[in-house]
Amino acid sequence: MSDSEPAVRLLSPDGERLADGRYDIDVSDAALRDLYRDMVLVRRLDVEGTALQRQGELALWAPCLGQEAAQIGSARCLRPTDMAFPTYRDHGVAWARGVTPLQLLGLYRGVTNGGWDPTQLHCALYSIVIGSQALHAAGYALGASLQGSSDATVAYFGDGATDEGDVNEAFVLAAGFRLPLVLFCQNNQWAISTPREGWHGAPIHRRAEGFGFPGVLVDGNDVLAVMAVTQAALDRARSGDGPTLIEAFTYRMGAHTTSDDPSRYRSADEVDAWSRRDPIRRLSAYATRIGAADESFFAEVEAEADELAQVVRAGVRQLPVPPPESMFDHVYAEPHATIAEQRAFLTAYQDSFADEGVA
Amino acid sequence: MSDSEPAVRLLSPDGERLADGRYDIDVSDAALRDLYRDMVLVRRLDVEGTALQRQGELALWAPCLGQEAAQIGSARCLRPTDMAFPTYRDHGVAWARGVTPLQLLGLYRGVTNGGWDPTQLHCALYSIVIGSQALHAAGYALGASLQGSSDATVAYFGDGATDEGDVNEAFVLAAGFRLPLVLFCQNNQWAISTPREGWHGAPIHRRAEGFGFPGVLVDGNDVLAVMAVTQAALDRARSGDGPTLIEAFTYRMGAHTTSDDPSRYRSADEVDAWSRRDPIRRLSAYATRIGAADESFFAEVEAEADELAQVVRAGVRQLPVPPPESMFDHVYAEPHATIAEQRAFLTAYQDSFADEGVA
């Protein structure tokens, strides 16, 4: 974090409330509890995701462990008609937008390539091709601004994604059209095995200035700070002042995905050090300190998490495998001769087995 | 040019020598005369290019009119084994690298897609796909640095090109590998009909800082200033300190290409205003002022330019049209069955006309 303003921080790792000369936010006790509940439930969902993959119930899982404050803090600032464009790791964002845990698991179980209706939930589908969603978000924001709407748009992406042409072109669009767009980068220090530190010449948030709009660095494990800077960026977007790049400094506590073996490229010490900055513990310490929550509340949330875990475990096994013919359902919105022919072929082909009694 | 340091300038538009606190350069009288000769000859070549296109001798021409100082000033700083990666408009760069006028016209006459040997001249072929060459330059610079060589590389591109993903990815490579690379952007104010001003949020040279390396703004119509900043950037590259982005602020005095009609999108006034900042007049005024050149020298160069024009006019008409079979010559470096077959087909097909006496 050389060469940059210090990160915006409103909570110390021990849960003390800090003052930041630039940003502040007022959060009620009830809202604090909601944030805590969100973060705990998302973490449980995430832990279940990893476990379910190990048990063979999911094809893959991309854990968001450690990034709950960045995701919940930012996404909870959005209004219902604002739009979020998340990546494969942004389970907290999806959660905050109302994507149900089972909708979310469908992709990783391999029963769908998506899982929910982006229009209805105002949450785009997970984007897997790194950086591609940043351009969709820019286009969406452009549409909102052409329509004179006050809807804001948030594009989520990782530190590694800032290397991709698409993300930089999104910066160009954002600056050129002064888009009502928040570019929210979770710098979790790693792009699979590529460390952020040492490689790049400048901290990510400084990239924005070069394109002509502000960038801000925030402690991504501090949910209040994340909310404060996101809220400010959303306000800016709505008032027509253009885009903001937020770099949320956080850490990917888990593997890149369940297919990854991080011991090949990073030390246990590093992970340890970051575990001392855990976002949930920080929030619970603060809530306890100011009396916004107590042990009984924490126990209640824990019970809720257990329940969620059970629902998820039971539900995921019952996620329906779509029938083979459904492959042809939404290739096109309008009738398409080749698709119709191939669907008919598949049906006939399958029937031929039924005839033989092979089922 | 808001929000930025003033451009480096060593010559006023009237040819007065200025001091710049940051950069300076010592140029002998003989070297000044050489620069002047280069710029006048390149301009004549360029004017002939436009005329030849009008006469139907070229398919197209992309004039560099007005950008001679930026091109000659920068390219003349290169050592023979340094490498330049020019665009379709960088005739001054090609000239300085020893590409002959007729080699250069071949592309625009449609007898070749290239025209010279990049390896021999240390000058890559013109790049037409905007921004693509910036990555080649980065790779070349990476190669030089892996080999422990002190060769530097210069990537040329326009203001419009800074919108493309490829150019931004080149910035990423440049910063990440601390490449011995100079990223030389001629901001000629226009990308076809897209004005630079008003659209973008930040001046181009500031883009570099966001990626983690320095950017500098130079008066692109001031050949001495261009040399000073380019020389400094090359020194920096050679000494292992990494890349520099140079924004040479200049103007495209002509049409985008001979197919373009700039009256549709820019005013004659604007062009007029810039013509008062002509790079050649500026240099001749300075050279005259300090006694480095006199009328007889200017007349001599004028005569040389006339001669060049004649050579070009005569030569271009005689540029050989390659035989049809040559289409197959360099598709692959090694034998390729399909190509061999198709070549044989073409030969037989053409012979069939010869048989009929159709020739």
Next chain:
Amino acid sequence: MTTMTMAAALNAGLRRAMERDPSVVLLGEDIGRLGGVFRVTDGLQKDFGQARVIDTPLAESAIVGAAIGLAMRGLRPVVEIQFDGFVYPAFDQIVAQLAKLHQRSSGTVRLPIVIRLPFGGGIGAVEHHSESPEAYFVHTAGLRVITPADAATAYVTMQQAIASDDPVVFLEPKRRYWDKADVDSAVDVARAPSPWQSRVVRAGTDVTVACYGPMVRTCLEAAQSHESASCEVVDLQSLSPLDTDTLIASVRRTGRLVVVHEASGTAGLGAEVAARVGEACFFELEAPVLRVTGYDIPYPPAQLEEHHLPDLDRVLDAVDRVLAF
């Protein structure tokens, strides 16, 4: 009926579509004040404003990516890519996003996006300005691909493409931009025949010639000039879905087929046509399907392009060979 060039017909088609549906927006490089390098969008920004005719930065991936976002917001974007050779930076957005997002979303997201792409050679241009990339898009499931052969078709199919709820790659044969034809601008597009089918543009009995886009005129001229054989010419027009029904019916009658396109032959559209007809007309074919295509080479320098591109003589040569079989 008005006589106009294909460029003018496309312009008129865009204008009609924009008048009819306020959600239609255009975006691309230099399409506003300049009216596009081929002037296909000439005057539209003046008349519809900068919010509907949007000059974009020089970034093709951004243009297509933004169009996807605009469509998610309920607009119907029509994108201009300046030249065929500059569509490749947008390839990921087209192939991995535009083509797949409707399916990814289980049909909840519609992408009524048209990508206008001036394509093909024959205009004496420098490199990257004469490409025929259609096979890439035809091979990509989720896209529709269409190319009009003349001004009258261009006027109608442009509007139909914009009306389609699927993403459409709309290939404009740039060497035919200046060809004139009678255009019925009063045509009721809603009742016009479906554009997703091929059409017999010249009836004949001895041999079928299949072609599309810029090659339709070439093949018509070849057919006309053949001294003895009666050539039927089929304009495929809809490249995806590739309508081979009309073509197969034709070949069943003539027993012979020549396929013509500018793109390189290997794994080009001609291969698909030959494969389909070879299967469907196995007993009717009296000669193998012959392909007349560009060679498997990078587009050559302009002065050689006449040797690379199929022309009247090469079409006739193939017709004679298929007849002699």
Next chain:
Amino acid sequence: MTTMTMAAALNAGLRRAMERDPSVVLLGEDIGRLGGVFRVTDGLQKDFGQARVIDTPLAESAIVGAAIGLAMRGLRPVVEIQFDGFVYPAFDQIVAQLAKLHQRSSGTVRLPIVIRLPFGGGIGAVEHHSESPEAYFVHTAGLRVITPADAATAYVTMQQAIASDDPVVFLEPKRRYWDKADVDSAVDVARAPSPWQSRVVRAGTDVTVACYGPMVRTCLEAAQSHESASCEVVDLQSLSPLDTDTLIASVRRTGRLVVVHEASGTAGLGAEVAARVGEACFFELEAPVLRVTGYDIPYPPAQLEEHHLPDLDRVLDAVDRVLAF
């Protein structure tokens, strides 16, 4: 002879090539310390250093573009693209630059670049990890395209691809990474047969089955399991140049052909094979060429992929249909 997986054979092939020629450098995302997500480059950075095994930023266009620059500087870059579905951001650099620069330079610039691309489905992956983009590259003049079907071939062709002075798209059938075979690591690659040809991997008399990459094992199993017909299986292996000589000789004997690949059928490689064989074996074919391919759909969710991909039963079904004709 050593028994090893295809992934290990590729690793060994890379290692041999790097030992033999110091100008060979590898570059790609996560190929160094991690050894690549499939571990194909495992241990190479440790042994050859960071100057020869280069971890790159997350930017595919940059990776291929940089490889071009490295080649211009005299190196022989071997690029890893992490998955098939992530090659599209590099499409412009591959198609407009890598494929064309040798021709553009009248042969003065050589581009001995290998692009390694794990491809194909069948591994239960999420979207973008199971694509078969080969037709795009085969249709692009200036590229060579090759895919090994087993570990032994992989070991040799990897070295041959690196030795080639042309750009090679090297498709690694990722579902076969873990298949084992005997590899002769003492083989003299310089004397090995040319990789630019197809090979008969199983002799037969009744029907020819053409396939490549991941489908070779599938087709061999189908051939083996057919109860009555004698199936000849041809591994095309070299997709560009597409060597159909071996195949045509086979079809002239069997009179019947089934072509199999995972990629979508329309304008896929099977079309080219069918078109060529249809032309060359017009009189010998006793049935139309049948294609068994992926459908013309975006790759479906993993739980449906078995229905999308050709498998033993679909190959047998086509074999029976072509025999019944």
